[in-house]
Amino acid sequence: MTTHADRPRTDGVRSPATFWLYRFRWFGRLVIRRRYDVRVLHAERFPADGPVIVAANHIGVIDGPLLAIFAPRPVHAWTKIEMFKGLLGRFLSAVGQIPLDRFRSDPLAVKVALRTLRDGRVVGVFPEGTRGNGELDTYHRGAAYLALVTGAPVLPLTFIGSRESGGSSGSLPKKGARIHMVVGDPVRIDAVPWPRTPALVEKATLDLHRRMLAGIQAALAETGRALPGPLPTNDPALDPDEGP
Template identity: 55%
Template sequence: MIHAELPRSSERHPPRQMLHRLRPLVRAVVRQRYDVRVAGESHLPTHGPALLAANHIGALDGPLLAAFSPRPVHALTKHEMFTGRAGRLLLRSGQIPLNRFDPDPRAIRTCLRVLREDGVVGIFPEGKRGAGDLSRFHHGAAYLALVTGAPVVPVTFLGTRPAGAASSALPPRGDRVDIVFGSSWQVQQQPWPRRREQVLHASALLLEHMRGELDRACALTGRALPGPLPAGKTDSESDRATDNDPDTGFVKRGTP
């Protein structure tokens, strides 16, 4: 069902066929290497538009979100990843390139197209891999929720990066990886024009909700976050984001 009340978008819906075909294969391959445990899947509505907002601690988070989400998800992915064979695979599997350093209206329009057609959009509000404690929080998820009224389901990743390891480090073979879907959060759809104050308020409420769900996920699994990345162990793109963050979230100036 296409929702006539949602904003229109001139962008095409990202490809879906390969995403649907690859998910069972990726799950099987990952489970051969890791003890993946998924909890709270019922919090994601079985139909209709939805947003998955996840913390970001390691390189596995994106692939695991795409593979283990109860529904196929089109995730915003840094545009630096869309090069070579890996980039072609990401595009064909329906992931959405995102420029993290400048306004990216095309990415927003693509997300709106997915949501308008009852799809699921994935987003990492922290903007890059790190401690996963939501101390950085960009406003994109709250903005999309405000524009569309779609529910936001928090996702907590635990175990996708060893404590003290670099951002690209993978957990040892056989390690346990937890993916916890939290209770959904929703804000009333706000028609245009949407004021900056409305976005900030919605983002602060979403951040508070996600922090609570992160704490619950840690308590449920009996696990802790891996802590911050070691000094000098971020990639060059992440360093650039740290040095010149756009004013798109609760960054540097502190969070509420």
């Protein structure tokens, strides 16, 4: 694995907070399970230690909280910077989530994620860049880049049931809904020394995209369920062209 002194350097970057995320996930699980039937399948595939990049599809507004709280290990996820305002923003910072500007290059967000991985922790990425049908119609390069820099395995994860068919991007499932989080097999990508060419990142991205699509199909077959389909036409989700 790389160190903080390797390029891009992360020895001068502040790590995300850990205390509240690591010690109070049990409380978050208790609260959420009072409303939803959350089931994590194949938790044994989640590496027990060391750096991990979780790459998940994104269908509902609660995917981020579910990832941070129910994954077998605490997850520091890239979270859109628009949410880091007021009380919600202070809460997200306190529980170690990483603000990300999705609409332009964000070197600080990348370095914070790299710092987290180099410290042996878990980073969460939603490669679609926004909520949608969860079928990975778009797939950004952030997960592949983080893996190429650090050598951390990429762990595909499929959300099913966190948004109902026809629901808006901000809608919640009905009380009692079953939500599946299906953990896929880790994808190993060897770290590549600086400089890392765009062609290399693109190649790794295409491979990850293909593996995640296969994982989604396997998860749907195993659970006998379907993804919610597209968002309503009057609720277009913004899909950033730039950013990880």
